[in-house]
Amino acid sequence: QVQLQESGPGLVKPSQTLSLTCTVSGDSVTSATHYWSWIRQPAGKGLEWIGRLHVYTSERTEYNPSLKSRVSISADTSNNKFSLTVTSVTAADTAVYYCARVRVSGTEDYMDVWGKGTTVTVSS
């Protein structure tokens, strides 16, 4: 059974850097058939895709154009984890952050396993 678990600080000060980690169990982050993704959701609002990482293809990354200048996703293959970094955070970055596994499909990819989410608040 594949499980994903987010971890990281729940409170970040404005202008600082937010760093979160997703620990994967039951699968390998080096899988050829999966990307690893981050999604966020402000309280009471919809889902916003942040980006994804394909470790197998030389850690190929793809990001939401609206966030691309401030975000980075990377992997720690030794510990089967992947991470998200968001720089220069503001209150608008306050949200529940989810990590998810993205199944590479012959037609179109889909997010088939999600973590439980971790709440991040940006405040001084």
Place this chain on the structure above:
Amino acid sequence: SFELTQPPSVSVSPGQTASIACSGDKLGSKYISWYRQKPGQSPVLVIYEDNTRPSGIPERFSGSNSGNTATLTISGTQTLDEADYFCQAWDRTTAVFGGGTKLTVL
């Protein structure tokens, strides 16, 4: 930029059929996924590739996609189906979510 539009809310009586629409430019040329999110929980995939159910998702969930509109259909809706539902498609290498539809079963 590519956008997906969903109605904010849909209501249905128990046992009836619920239909949740998702619209976008030439959406029928893309594949749609649908996610269910209950309060305080993370999203769960209920439909992918327009009309394929993952294992563990009841047969009453189905999907279609044509023209500019994709539809999630829940037949014989149960009270436990009450949740927020999000559609999602890929715009080249970017995942785009609809704003979500709150399904009320009453």
